[in-house]
Amino acid sequence: MTGELPGPAPEERPHPSGRRNKQGIRIDPQAEAEPEVRREVLSALVDHEPGVLAEVSGLFARRQFNIESLTVGPTAAEGLARMTIVVEETDPGVEQVKRQLRKLVPVHAVRELDAATERELALIKVGDDDPAGVAAVAEMYGGEAVEAGPEVVTVELTGTEAEIDAAVEAFERFGVREVARTGTAALAGGTEFTAYDDTTTDD
Amino acid sequence: MSESEPERTTEREAETLPTGASSVVTALEDAGVTAAFGVQGGAIMPIYDALYQSDIHHVTMAHEQGAAHAADAYGAVTGEPGVCLATSGPGATNLVTGIADADMDSEPMLALTGQVATDMVGNDAFQEADTTGITRPVTKSSYFASDPDTVGDTVGEAFALARDGRQGPTLVDLPKDVSNAEDVARPGPAEGPETHVVPDEADAEEVSRAAHALADAERPAILAGGGVIKGEATDELRQFAIDHGIPVITTMPGVGAFDETHDLAMEMAGMHGTGYANMAITHCDVLLGVGTRFDDRLTGGVDTFAPEAEVIHVDIDASEISKNVHADYPLVGDASTVLRQLDDALPRAPDAEGWRDQCRHWKEEYPMDYDAPEDEPLKPQFVVEAFDEATDADAIVTTGVGQHQMWAVQYWTFTEPRTWISSHGLGTMGYGLPAAIGAKVAAPDQEVVCFDGDGSFLMTVQGLSVAVRENLDLTVCVLNNEAVGMVRQWQDAFFEGRRMASEYPWGPDFATLAEAFGAEGFTLDDYDDVADTIAAARDYDGPSVIDCHIDPREDVYPMVASGGANGRFALQEEHL
Ligand SMILES: Cc1ncc(C[n+]2csc(CCOP(=O)(O)OP(=O)(O)O)c2C)c(N)n1
Ligand SMILES: [Mg+2]
Numbered sequence: 001m002t003g004e005l006p007g008p009a010p011e012e013r014p015h016p017s018g019r020r021n022k023q024g025i026r027i028d029p030q031a032e033a034e035p036e037v038r039r040e041v042l043s044a045l046v047d048h049e050p051g052v053l054a055e056v057s058g059l060f061a062r063r064q065f066n067i068e069s070l071t072v073g074p075t076a077a078e079g080l081a082r083m084t085i086v087v088e089e090t091d092p093g094v095e096q097v098k099r100q101l102r103k104l105v106p107v108h109a110v111r112e113l114d115a116a117t118e119r120e121l122a123l124i125k126v127g128d129d130d131p132a133g134v135a136a137v138a139e140m141y142g143g144e145a146v147e148a149g150p151e152v153v154t155v156e157l158t159g160t161e162a163e164i165d166a167a168v169e170a171f172e173r174f175g176v177r178e179v180a181r182t183g184t185a186a187l188a189g190g191t192e193f194t195a196y197d198d199t200t201t202d203d
Numbered sequence: 204m205s206e207s208e209p210e211r212t213t214e215r216e217a218e219t220l221p222t223g224a225s226s227v228v229t230a231l232e233d234a235g236v237t238a239a240f241g242v243q244g245g246a247i248m249p250i251y252d253a254l255y256q257s258d259i260h261h262v263t264m265a266h267e268q269g270a271a272h273a274a275d276a277y278g279a280v281t282g283e284p285g286v287c288l289a290t291s292g293p294g295a296t297n298l299v300t301g302i303a304d305a306d307m308d309s310e311p312m313l314a315l316t317g318q319v320a321t322d323m324v325g326n327d328a329f330q331e332a333d334t335t336g337i338t339r340p341v342t343k344s345s346y347f348a349s350d351p352d353t354v355g356d357t358v359g360e361a362f363a364l365a366r367d368g369r370q371g372p373t374l375v376d377l378p379k380d381v382s383n384a385e386d387v388a389r390p391g392p393a394e395g396p397e398t399h400v401v402p403d404e405a406d407a408e409e410v411s412r413a414a415h416a417l418a419d420a421e422r423p424a425i426l427a428g429g430g431v432i433k434g435e436a437t438d439e440l441r442q443f444a445i446d447h448g449i450p451v452i453t454t455m456p457g458v459g460a461f462d463e464t465h466d467l468a469m470e471m472a473g474m475h476g477t478g479y480a481n482m483a484i485t486h487c488d489v490l491l492g493v494g495t496r497f498d499d500r501l502t503g504g505v506d507t508f509a510p511e512a513e514v515i516h517v518d519i520d521a522s523e524i525s526k527n528v529h530a531d532y533p534l535v536g537d538a539s540t541v542l543r544q545l546d547d548a549l550p551r552a553p554d555a556e557g558w559r560d561q562c563r564h565w566k567e568e569y570p571m572d573y574d575a576p577e578d579e580p581l582k583p584q585f586v587v588e589a590f591d592e593a594t595d596a597d598a599i600v601t602t603g604v605g606q607h608q609m610w611a612v613q614y615w616t617f618t619e620p621r622t623w624i625s626s627h628g629l630g631t632m633g634y635g636l637p638a639a640i641g642a643k644v645a646a647p648d649q650e651v652v653c654f655d656g657d658g659s660f661l662m663t664v665q666g667l668s669v670a671v672r673e674n675l676d677l678t679v680c681v682l683n684n685e686a687v688g689m690v691r692q693w694q695d696a697f698f699e700g701r702r703m704a705s706e707y708p709w710g711p712d713f714a715t716l717a718e719a720f721g722a723e724g725f726t727l728d729d730y731d732d733v734a735d736t737i738a739a740a741r742d743y744d745g746p747s748v749i750d751c752h753i754d755p756r757e758d759v760y761p762m763v764a765s766g767g768a769n770g771r772f773a774l775q776e777e778h779l
Contacts, residue, residue, distance in 0.1 A: 003758035004775035007478055007569040015770055016486060018510030024497070024528035026510065051347070055339055062340055092525060099522035105344040105364070105396050 023092045035090035039068065041113045041186050042098065045195045047106035048074055048081035055104055056083060065089060065097050069120075069161075069183030080108065082194070084186045086161070108195070115189040121182045122164045125154045127175035134174050141167040152177060160184075218389040223348075224253035224382040226355030226390055227315065227375075231259060234362045234393040236286050238262065238277065238644050240270040242297075244290020245330060246317025249382035251288075262644060262673060264637070265665035267294050271301020272626075272634050272663070273641030275310045275372075276601060279624050280645040282435065284311040284365040284373075291317045292330030295376075296337065300631060302372045303341040307628025308456060309433060311370040313362050314338075320380040321349065334376045343371040344396070351381050355390025363393040368401035369520040370433055402519060405536035405544060413491075413515040413532035414548035420489035420513075422558045423449045426472070426501075429456025429627070430494015430518060432620040436538035437461075440493060443542050447552040449491070450562045452480045454501050455612060457494070458623040463616045469562060473501040474763045475609040478569025478772055481763065483562050484509055485770035489553075491545075493517040494538050497527040498628065499766075507768035517541045569761070569774070571613060577730060580754040583607060583682045587614040589733050590652055590680065593741065598650040599624060599642045603635040603659025605689040607682035609759040611654040622649075633662030636679060640666055643675040650741070651677040657710055658687040667720035670746035678740045679748045681713050684755040692758045696779050706755075713750035723747040 021027045023035065046052050053072055060067050068086040075082050087097055094112065101110045123146075126134055134153050138144055143157025157167055161184055168179055188194040220226045227250055231239070238260045243251055254261055264270040267289040274285030289298045295316040305312040319328040335345040343364055348354040354377065361373040395401075417423055431440050437460050444451045444467055451461040452469045461468050472480035484490070490512040495501070502508040505528060516523070516530035517538055524533040534541050575582040587610050600615055601624045602608040608625060617623050624642055626634035639653040660681050670677060684691075691705040714724030723743040727736045727750070740747040761772040764779055773779045 002754065002756050003573070003760050005478070005569070005760050006572055007774050010771040010773065010778050013482070013770060014486070015768075016511045020506050020508060020510060020528070022505070024505045024508070024525070026512075026529065051335065051339070054336065058340055092529075096522070096526060099524070103520070103522050105398055108398050 023090070035092060037088055037090055038094070040087050040089065040094050041116055041118060041184060042085045042087060042101070042110060043113055043186060043188070043194045044083040044085065044101055044110045045075070045108040046081050046083055047108070048079055049106065052081070052106045055106065056101070059100055059104065063096070063100060065093065071183040071185050073185070084184055086184050111188070111194060113186050113188055113194065116186040117189060118160050118184050118186040119158050120161055120164050120184045121156065121158045122167070123154055123156055123180045124168060124171050125152050125177040125179070126171050127151065127177065128153045130174060134171070137167070137170050141170070143167065219386045220355075220389050221385060222249065222253065222382065223351035223354045223377075223384045223387050224249040226351070226387050227358050227377065227382065228253040228257050228259070230355035230358040230362070230390040230393065231286065232257060233390065234359060235283065236362075239286040239288055240264050240273040240277070240641065241288030242267050242270060242290070242294060244294045244317060246291035246319060246379050247288055247294065247315070247377070248317070249379065250315060250317065250377060260644070262640070262669065265668050266663065267297035268300050268633065269637035269640070269663050269666045269669070271298045271312070271314065272304065272631075272637035273644070274312045274314070275301060275305040275308070276624050276638035276641030277645040278305070278311040278370070279308075280599065280621050280642050282311070282433070282621075284313045284362055285641060285645075286313045286315065288315045289317070290330065291319055291334070292332045295332055295334040299337060299341065302338055302374065304626050304629040304631045304634065305372040306341045308626070309370050309429060310372065311365045312372040313358075313365050314372060314374040315358070316374060316376050317382075318347075318376045318378040321378045322380070324378065334374070338374050341372070343373050345374045345376070347376045348378065348381050351384030352388040354381050354387070359390055359393030360396055363395035364399055367395050368399060369430070402521070402536045403540050405517070405534035405541045407544070409532060409534055410541070410544045411548045413534060414545050415550060416513050416532060417489050417491060417515065417545070418550045418553055420553045421555065422486060422488040423553045423555055424469070424483050424487035424490050425449050425451045426454065426484065426490055426492040426495055427451055427457040427460040428454045428493060428495025431457055431460040431538055434494055434519065434538035436493070436542055437620045439539045439542040443546055446546070447549065448555055448559060449553065450483055450559065452484050454495050454498065455625070456627045458612055459617045459620040462618045464618060466563070467559070469566075471612060472769060473503070474765070475613065475759055475761065476763075476769075476772075477571060477613070478761050478774065479562065479565035481761065481769040481772045482565045482569070485768070487512050489513050489515065491515045491517070493542070494519070496523050499527070502528060503763045503769045504766045507770065575730070581728060581730060581733070581752065583610045583753045583757060584614045585730070586680065586682065586727075586733060586751055586753070587611055587654065590737055591615045593734070593737050594650050594652065597622060598652060599646060601625065601635050601638040601642055601651065601653045603655040604630045604632045605656040605659060605687065606684070606692065606757070606759045607654050607656045607659070607688070610682065632656070632659040635659055636663050636666040636670075639677045639679065640670055640673070640675060643677045644673070653677065653679045655679055655681050656688065657681055657683040657685060657707070657713070660713065661711075664716065667717060667722050667746060667748070671721040674745055676744055677746050679746070681748065681750050682753050683710070683713065683750055684753050684757065685710055686755055688755070689759070695758070696776050713748055717748035725749045726752070728752040
């Protein structure tokens with residue numbers, strides 16, 4: 001091969017000592033720390049039309065964002081649906097998710113919810129060997145048996161993600177056959193509107 | 204904005220149009236479209252039938268990939284969306300490479316695809332493909348037109364979306380029944396979707412902080428990306444750099460944003476950037492990036508990218524901020540507006556005399572020199588320079604992808620925006636010839652030169668039939684190294700010289716091939732003939748092809764290994 005160019009070789013050149021981390025942030029090599037992953041609840045107001053769910057989930061898949069859950073349903077406004085997305089990402093990751101979501105044409109607003117009301121619904125099907133025990137645990141978690149068939153009882157309960165996790169664990173001793181969970185739905189706390197976009201100031 | 208937003212009201216005249224297809228064509232005409240590139244086929248026939256009545260100049264392409272690249276280049280040259288058309292199924296899937304290319308390079312482009320009738324969609328009907336599904340990840344938005352009364356509005360919206368803000372491709376899928384529907388409403392003016400908010404001014408406080416950081420810099424540098432050109436901010440950027448004495452580095456799509464003959468021009472940085480650009484970007488202490496996504500071919504490994512620089516990032520797309528490189532001063536807005544804001548807010552020019560001297564010194568230390576011994580085969584660099592000398596400053600250069608592309612960008616001296624038209628982000632072999640076609644249709648009064656590789660040329664060579672049919676006066680210079688040379692170079696450097704599937708034991712005679720298509724063919728393999736052959740090819744009134752046999756051993760340097768440090772660029776293979 002040919003094509004050599006004149007000039008000092010790499011080791012003959014001055015090199016700066018600074019460095020950046022994987023997120024492209026300049027770091028102090030002495031105090032290097034990877035950003036921590038946090039759980040964030042995002043709420044997005046989107047057009048209620050075919051293809052939007054595919055567009056949003058495609059974005060998550062392609063950019064390798066970690067989603068814990070994604071729920072979608074109609075709102076009080078005709079033509080608009082709300083998506084509640086729980087992500088587990090670093091700080092820069094959460095910011096990227098929000099910005100990429102905002103860019104999608106069917107997305108009207110994206111908001112990170114701090115003091116939100118969060119709920120998830122779960123259906124838990126357990127064995128019926130101990131109906132009184134099942135009823136007691138269900139009551140403890142604010143749930144109720146919605147179907148009692150031969151050999152099984154289906155309990156319905158709502159709560160935060162952590163409460164449902166705890167309930168499922170508590171039901172283990174009766175033999176959990178199957179669980180169906182909706183994923184988290186959330187609204188901003190108090191009088192705040194969940195639908196506000198927290199980056200645009202013109203609304 | 205609450206959940207109950209008011210409906211957008213559009214005044215609509217009671218006027219109707221004969222068909223959905225005529226509404227589509229009316230929307231294009233109203234948006235100012237004068238040319239389109241495409242290939243006919245069953246599901247798109249109603250649209251073509253409506254085009255029959257239109258003044259829009261339709262360029263019949265030989266392959267849909269070429270239609271997309273031509274539309275992309277048309278958009279790159281004019282700044283307005285280029286339009287391409289294809290039928291459903293294979294027509295649409297053939298467009299996909301070109302759409303993805305436009306997406307990666309933020310080129311404004313509108314693709315219109317035929318689709319099977321609405322009631323057949325999803326049934327695997329003849330020539331059905333899920334076009335919106337396939338193209339969603341590679342477009343700004345992909346629309347499925349379901350209503351004949353709004354199909355023209357949808358086309359207008361897609362056109363405006365492709366053009367406004369950060370540009371990019373959009374697509375409208377047109378089911379046959381929608382196109383054929385009769386008595387449809389006339390479309391209104393082209394308007395982007397209401398959710399597409401285009402920022403203009405950046406936050407004033409952030410601008411002020413950034414301006415002070417820049418004023419305090421000892422080693423300031425500007426990194427001009429493709430967004431400078433697409434945002435029509437070339438004048439502002441040049442003025443800003445020159446007024447305040449700040450050296451300018453460009454990305455590959457940013458080539459043309461700054462005059463490469465200027466004292467402050469450091470030219471292109473990154474994998475095959477100049478040594479001096481890579482030194483400057485590595486040692487600067489404040490880096491003003493404008494309209495760039497800090498692509499990995501530019502940054503090399505981010506750990507070593509501009510490791511001591513505070514980054515000011517100007518971009519119209521908020522999602523680019525801190526995506527690849529952290530922005531210490533994020534300035535979301537229109538490039539020309541924000542540059543004017545920065546100029547107003549700058550308390551004083553940075554005191555950078557010593558730094559400018561250092562940059563000048565690097566230019567001398569790492570010159571883009573090459574040997575061209577008379578007794579060896581032609582050097583591609585020499586041919587590129589000879590072409591550059593022969594042509595005017597506004598000549599447009601297009602390329603394929605590979606070594607020839609890098610020699611073209613390195614050894615052509617670009618002084619004007621929108622003259623360097625290449626496949627940057629996707630790196631699509633075969634881009635060159637259809638892009639030259641699109642560029643020539645867009646700018647018939649400018650000379651168009653395509654530097655192609657022998658491998659790249661073969662991927663879209665059928666476009667020659669189009670160039671001949673349309674009598675497009677363009678010149679293709681195939682830098683023929685009888686290999687997919689860039690792959691061969693990597694094999695030599697990183698795979699111990701195992702040249703698997705990279706050398707062509709036999710290749711076509713491109714001059715004869717050109718003549719078979721009705722173009723003029725030339726063969727060039729001697730230094731003594733370079734000037735004359737270039738003159739003859741340029742003189743020929745119509746498309747001409749020079750099969751230029753170059754030294755197959757020639758490699759592209761400087762080179763930063765993938766993921767490596769820009770400051771450790773190799774000047775020869777031994778440095779890698
Ligand atoms: C469509 C496509 N396929 C494969 C590649 C991988 N590739 C990158 S450069 C290159 C070599 C191209 O050969 P040629 O066009 O002759 O250019 P040269 O490097 O020889 O100048 C190849 C195969 C690509 N970029 N695009
Ligand atoms: Mg080649």
